Every structure is written in structure tokens, then in C-alpha cells.
Amino acid sequence: MTAMNILEVRDLATHFFTLDGVVRAVDGVSFDLARGETLGIVGESGCGKSVTALSILRLIPPETSRIVGGSVRFDGRDLAALSEAEMRAIRGHRIAMIFQEPMTSLNPVLTIGTQIAENVVRHTGVPWRAALDRAREMLDLVKIADARRRIEEYPHQLSGGMRQRAMIAIALSCNPQVLIADEPTTALDVTIQAQILDLMLELKEKLGTAIIMITHDLGVIAETAERVVVMYAGRKVEEAPVEALFAQPTHPYTRGLMHAVPRLDADAEIAGRRPRLQEIPGIVPALNRPIAGCAFAPRCGFATERCRAEAPPLVSTSAGHAVACWETARVLEAA
Amino acid sequence: MTAYILRRLLATLPVMAVVAVFVFFLLRIAPGDPAAIIAGEDATREAIEAVRAKLGLDRPILEQFALWLWRLAQGDLGVSIFSNLPVTRLIGQRLEPTVALTLSTLLVAVALAIPIGVVAAWQVRKLADRLVMIFAVLGFAVPGFLAAYVLIYIFAVQLQWLPVQGYRPIAEGLWPFVEGLILPSVALGVTYMALIARITRASMLEVLSQDYIRTANSKGLATRRVLLLHALKNAAVPIVTVIGIGIALLISGVVITETVFNIPGLGRLTVDAVLKRDYPIVQGLILVFAAVKVLVNLVIDISYAFLDPRIRY
Ligand SMILES: Nc1ncnc2c1ncn2[C@@H]1O[C@H](COP(=O)(O)OP(=O)(O)OP(=O)(O)O)[C@@H](O)[C@H]1O
Ligand code: SF4
Numbered sequence: 008m009t010a011m012n013i014l015e016v017r018d019l020a021t022h023f024f025t026l027d028g029v030v031r032a033v034d035g036v037s038f039d040l041a042r043g044e045t046l047g048i049v050g051e052s053g054c055g056k057s058v059t060a061l062s063i064l065r066l067i068p069p070e071t072s073r074i075v076g077g078s079v080r081f082d083g084r085d086l087a088a089l090s091e092a093e094m095r096a097i098r099g100h101r102i103a104m105i106f107q108e109p110m111t112s113l114n115p116v117l118t119i120g121t122q123i124a125e126n127v128v129r130h131t132g133v134p135w136r137a138a139l140d141r142a143r144e145m146l147d148l149v150k151i152a153d154a155r156r157r158i159e160e161y162p163h164q165l166s167g168g169m170r171q172r173a174m175i176a177i178a179l180s181c182n183p184q185v186l187i188a189d190e191p192t193t194a195l196d197v198t199i200q201a202q203i204l205d206l207m208l209e210l211k212e213k214l215g216t217a218i219i220m221i222t223h224d225l226g227v228i229a230e231t232a233e234r235v236v237v238m239y240a241g242r243k244v245e246e247a248p249v250e251a252l253f254a255q256p257t258h259p260y261t262r263g264l265m266h267a268v269p270r271l272d273a274d275a276e277i278a279g280r281r282p283r284l285q286e287i288p289g290i291v292p293a294l295n296r297p298i299a300g301c302a303f304a305p306r307c308g309f310a311t312e313r314c315r316a317e318a319p320p321l322v323s324t325s326a327g328h329a330v331a332c333w334e335t336a337r338v339l340e341a342a
Numbered sequence: 343m344t345a346y347i348l349r350r351l352l353a354t355l356p357v358m359a360v361v362a363v364f365v366f367f368l369l370r371i372a373p374g375d376p377a378a379i380i381a382g383e384d385a386t387r388e389a390i391e392a393v394r395a396k397l398g399l400d401r402p403i404l405e406q407f408a409l410w411l412w413r414l415a416q417g418d419l420g421v422s423i424f425s426n427l428p429v430t431r432l433i434g435q436r437l438e439p440t441v442a443l444t445l446s447t448l449l450v451a452v453a454l455a456i457p458i459g460v461v462a463a464w465q466v467r468k469l470a471d472r473l474v475m476i477f478a479v480l481g482f483a484v485p486g487f488l489a490a491y492v493l494i495y496i497f498a499v500q501l502q503w504l505p506v507q508g509y510r511p512i513a514e515g516l517w518p519f520v521e522g523l524i525l526p527s528v529a530l531g532v533t534y535m536a537l538i539a540r541i542t543r544a545s546m547l548e549v550l551s552q553d554y555i556r557t558a559n560s561k562g563l564a565t566r567r568v569l570l571l572h573a574l575k576n577a578a579v580p581i582v583t584v585i586g587i588g589i590a591l592l593i594s595g596v597v598i599t600e601t602v603f604n605i606p607g608l609g610r611l612t613v614d615a616v617l618k619r620d621y622p623i624v625q626g627l628i629l630v631f632a633a634v635k636v637l638v639n640l641v642i643d644i645s646y647a648f649l650d651p652r653i654r655y
């Protein structure tokens with residue numbers, strides 16, 4: 008482990024054991040997160056982004072799922088080897104997470120102040136009053152006006168954007184080294200989305216927090232990430248510095264995402280949301296049976312016999328740029 | 343909030359008025375002539391008419407009603423036909439055992455059922471949960487009086503740890519008072535315990551799958567805090583509702599329990615008054631029971647506003 012990396016994920020595999028068989032939600036994913044870096048993880052719905060994030064924190068549902076392989080090293084420590092109590096001490100303190108739905112992610116019957124302060128008390132042991140002071144400070148930091156009044160309020164009294172700011176305030180209240188943001192702006196309308204992303208980047212600069220930014224929106228990636236992991240069907244198919252990815256997207260799936268056209272979604276229009284990206288033609292493969300060969304083959308214009316028979320290994324194409332595709336040469340020529 | 347409580351309190355007045363009308367006329371149209379009963383089996387026609395006149399039963403029914411309502415508004419429930427004692431005093435004398443029994447039953451049921459339900463939801467589909475569910479089904483299926491006889495047999499007759507039956511007022515000391523309440527409370531409480539535990543489990547299960555519980559866990563909070571604060575507070579509304587229904591059922595059930603355990607409370611007073619057709623007492627009792635139920639309902643409603651800040655008032 009290099010001292011640079013705060014988090015190293017190696018061959019992580021998380022499976023769900025369902026009546027329809029074993030769902031390989033995450034199937035051998037590796038990536039590093041440097042201290043203070045913003046890493047984007049992008050992919051279509053169902054490709055395993057959230058499960059990857061929850062696996063890092065060991066928050067996957069224990070009744071149905073298990074981490075079946077790989078390792079997660081945080082600050083030199085193997086998280087899988089920690090006891091549940093040790094893991095709890097890390098959650099919310101060293102690694103914090105914010106979720107997609109600010110509407111449902113905050114507890115409706117507890118005040119905003121309580122929900123921030125309890126995290127502070129839990130991990131720093133300061134008295135409740137001091138934690139409430141900290142809560143006010145955090146609300147100022149995330150630019151919620153009138154913090155004194157707001158900490159007394161309940162989530163339903165806040166707008167969607169403010170709730171997500173409150174979530175950020177909770178997550179950053181103990182100065183975590185890693186912030187995992189799972190689609191933090193997907194549920195928000197466009198202007199609010201931009202404000203929240205700006206806020207996260209500003210706080211990241213101020214506090215030096217490394218961020219894993221999970222999204223299905225390449226626009227968000229372009230605005231925030233330094234490095235990008237592209238996931239498909241539970242695997243990493245491409246990884247590159249953000250400039251390289253946009254300058255030379257190499258995996259056919261990444262290219263598909265880039266060329267995807269915004270669909271005019273009536274509901275999304277009404278809600279004032281950014282139109283969702285048109286999915287690439289074809290459907291995501293079912294994850295409840297083993298996939299022979301390249302998972303993208305059924306949807307790929309470059310697919311060959313070999314693609315269908317044998318899974319392509321991740322190959323480095325240039326510094327920091329790696330792709331899992333047999334036909335990279337042909338793909339690049341086609342550009 | 344104060345305005346809300348006052349408003350809700352005022353809204354109970356029409357309900358109580360309807361109950362009053364209902365109570366008065368229901369008993370008038372019931373079969374049986376009270377004057378004849380009071381006068382005794384071999385009474386002559388004249389004797390019966392004399393009793394009727396004395397009690398005012400010969401006057402037009404609307405007049406009787408108006409008079410009764412007027413007195414009621416002044417807190418006068420009339421006098422017993424047989425003992426000539428004021429109904430309020432008779433009820434007052436019997437209040438303590440019933441209130442004590444109802445509250446202690448509730449305490450036993452709630453204090454055990456909620457932790458049991460929470461643990462079952464937390465340990466869902468594991469051993470602890472399965473045991474709780476078996477208990478819930480059994481506890482709900484076994485009638486209270488049967489449980490009572492079994493408990494009396496084991497703890498009072500065989501082990502002789504507790505008194506068989508009877509009631510000791512709190513004035514005779516705390517321990518004798520508590521001792522006398524244990525068996526009836528447990529016997530009576532089993533059904534409610536099962537019911538409340540089941541609702542707690544179901545409500546908790548639903549809450550535990552919510553996003554905000556995942557958020558709470560992502561903060562590394564202690565399981566205790568996640569369960570008892572984050573989850574239970576959200577799960578509370580259905581639980582409190584069932585507790586309220588439980589209180590209502592308990593109050594209706596005192597008749598049987600007090601008979602089984604030989605406790606001189608309102609239940610026994612009710613039985614005696616009904617058998618003797620002592621109208622004023624029966625009317626007074628129904629009114630008191632109704633008022634308590636309306637009040638319980640009110641308290642439950644108001645508690646929603648405390649439990650869930652989203653409820654508007
Ligand atoms: N509780 C579960 N039981 C069974 N399968 C699950 C469960 N949760 C997730 N999965 C499966 O795991 C896969 C990955 O899900 P995940 O939530 O990580 O996707 P995602 O990339 O975050 O998608 P989205 O953009 O929709 O959030 C999906 O195919 C899904 O079917
Ligand atoms: S390996 Fe083959 S099927 Fe998979 S992306 Fe590359 S060309 Fe397409």
C-alpha cells in the first residue's frame with residue numbers, strides 16, 4: 008500500500024443470495040483512492056455502484072448478501088478483519104456516506120440538530136451541548152442560513168436541496184478522510200444540483216476529504232472527478248484520469264455512455280430535473296447467472312467470438328488508463 | 343399545541359352528549375319493569391305504583407330525561423334505587439381496584455411487549471424472533487380467564503407465592519397491594535402483551551428497512567440507539583394506537599377479571615347493578631366507562647402529534 012492511498016479496494020466481490028440464484032452484484036472490482044482525491048464511479052443503473060459503496064462500509068444487508076471475496080484497505084487497515092464494533096467506530100468518523108434520496112435518508116422524527124450532533128457525540132465524545140454547537144457550525148459551513156433555528160427543525164421543514172446540505176453536514180461533522188457520495192444530486196433539480204456539487208468541491212478543498220462520487224451522469228463526473236472508474240455488470244471496464252476519459256473514451260460501453268442522448272422525459276421535465284441519459288440499446292445482463300466472456304458483448308458493435316467466450320482482462324493503454332476489452336485497437340481506429 | 347389540546351377536548355363534548363342520550367333511552371326501552379322489581383315479588387299493584395311515583399318513573403320520559411341531564415351536568419348521577427346512596431359515591435368507592443388493575447395490567451403488557459417486539463424485529467427470522475412469534479400466537483389464542491386459572495393454580499395454590507384472589511387497597515401497604523395485583527395483571531396482560539409485541543415487531547420491521555436507518559448505521563451509532571431512538575420513535579404510532587385499543591378492551595374486560603379474581607371494582611358493581619336493574623348505577627357506570635374511553639382516545643391522538651412532527655395540528 009502506498010502512503011498516498013487512503014483506500015484500496017482489491018477484487019471486491021459482493022453477492023446476493025436470492026431465490027432466483029446468486030446475484031453477482033459486484034464481481035471483482037479494484038480501485039484506489041488517493042488522499043484528498045475525487046474518484047468518480049459511473050455506470051448504468053444496476054451495475055453495482057451502490058453495492059460497491061455499501062460493501063466498503065460493510066453496510067450490505069446481512070440476511071441476503073455477503074462480501075465473498077477481495078479486500079478493502081483503509082489507511083493501511085484491512086476493514087474485513089475488523090470487528091463490528093471497530094467498524095462502527097470508522098463509519099461516520101473516518102468514512103462517511105451520503106445517499107441519493109435526501110427525502111428519505113434523514114430521520115423524519117428527529118431534528119436536524121440531533122441528527123448531526125449524535126454523530127459528533129458518538130465519535131468525539133464531546134458533551135451534547137458542544138455537539139449542538141458543532142451542528143450549528145456545520146450548518147453554517149454547508150450554507151444553510153439561520154442555523155440556530157434550523158437545528159431545531161425536522162427534515163420535512165427543509166427543501167430537498169437543504170436536506171442534502173444537512174446530509175453533507177452530518178457526513179462531514181467529524182472530518183472524515185473519505186466521503187462516499189452515492190448519487191448525491193440525482194434527486195435534485197438542475198440548479199440545486201450544481202450548487203450542491205460546488206459545495207462538495209469547496210468543502211473538499213477546505214477539509215482535504217477524499218471523495219468517491221458515484222453517479223450515472225457523466226456531466227457530474229466531468230464537473231467533479233479527477234479520476235474515473237466505469238462499471239458495467241458488477242465489474243470495472245475502464246479506468247482513466249478524467250481528461251483522458253473524455254479525450255479518448257476507449258471501452259465501447261464508455262463510448263456508448265458518452266454518445267447517449269438526453270431523452271425527453273416528460274416527468275423529468277416537469278420536475279425540472281436534468282433529463283436522464285438514454286440507455287445504450289439492449290439490456291443489462293441478468294447478474295444471477297455467471298457471465299461467460301465480456302458482459303457487454305450482447306450490446307457491443309465490436310463483439311467477436313472471443314468476446315463471447317472469454318472475459319477480457321484489464322489492460323493498461325497509457326499512464327493511469329486501463330481498459331477491459333479485447334478489441335481496443337479496432338475501437339480506437341473507429342473513432 | 344395547547345390550543346390543539348383544548349380544541350380536541352371541546353370536540354369530545356358532542357360525543358359525550360350522544361353517549362348520554364343513548365345511555366338514557368337504551369335502558370328505558372329494555373324489558374323489565376324496575377318499579378315491579380324494586381317493590382318485590384309479591385307486591386301489590388298499588389305498592390308497585392307507589393314505588394314508581396317515588397322514583398319519578400311515572401312521569402313522561404322526556405321530562406325524566408331533561409331532569410336526568412340537568413343533574414348530570416352538575417355532576418349528579420342520581421341515587422341508587424336500592425341503597426339510596428349517591429351513584430357517584432358508589433362508583434368512587436369501587437374506582438381504586440379497577441384503576442389499579444387496569445394500569446398494572448397495561449404496565450406489565452407494555453413494559454414486556456415493546457422490548458420483546460423490538461428484539462424480534464432486530465433478530466428477524468432468527469431463534470429469538472421465532473420464539474416471540476410462537477408466544478404471540480399462543481398468548482393471543484388463550485383466553486385471559488383460562489390463563490388466570492392456570493396461573494392461580496400454579497402460583498397461588500401449588501407454590502403459594504401469591505394470594506389466590508382478592509384485592510388489598512394501597513392504603514394497607516404497597517407490597518400487599520402489589521402482591522394482589524401480580525396474578526390478575528399477568529393473566530389479563532398476556533393477550534395484550536402478545537398483541538402489542540406483534541404490532542411492535544411488524545411496525546419495527548417496516549421501519550428498519552427504511553433509508554434513514556441505513557443512514558443511522560452509516561454514522562456508526564450503537565445498535566441500541568438505532569433501534570430505540572431512530573427506529574422505535576418512527577414505529578411508535580401504530581404501537582400507541584394498539585395500546586389505546588388495549589386500554590379500551592381492558593376496561594370492557596374488568597367485568598370478567600374482577601369476577602374471576604374476586605376484586606371489588608367497577609366490574610363487580612356493574613354486574614350487581616345490571617342484575618338488580620339499578621338504572622342510575624348502570625347509567626353512571628356506562629357514562630364513566632365511555633368518558634374514560636373518549637379520554638384515552640384523546641390522549642392517543644394527542645400523543646401522535648408529539649411522536650411525529652409531520653402531523654399537523
Ligand atoms: N437487496 C438486494 N437483493 C438482491 N439483489 C440486489 C439487492 N440490492 C441490489 N441488488 C442487485 O445488485 C445489483 C447492483 O445494484 P446497485 O444498487 O449496486 O446498482 P447501482 O449501480 O447503484 O444502480 P442505481 O444507479 O440504480 O443506483 C443490481 O443488479 C441489483 O439487482
Ligand atoms: S470485449 Fe468485445 S464485447 Fe466486450 S466491449 Fe470489447 S469488443 Fe465489446
Ligand SMILES: [Mg+2]
Nearest residue numbers: 056057058189
Ligand atoms: Mg445506486
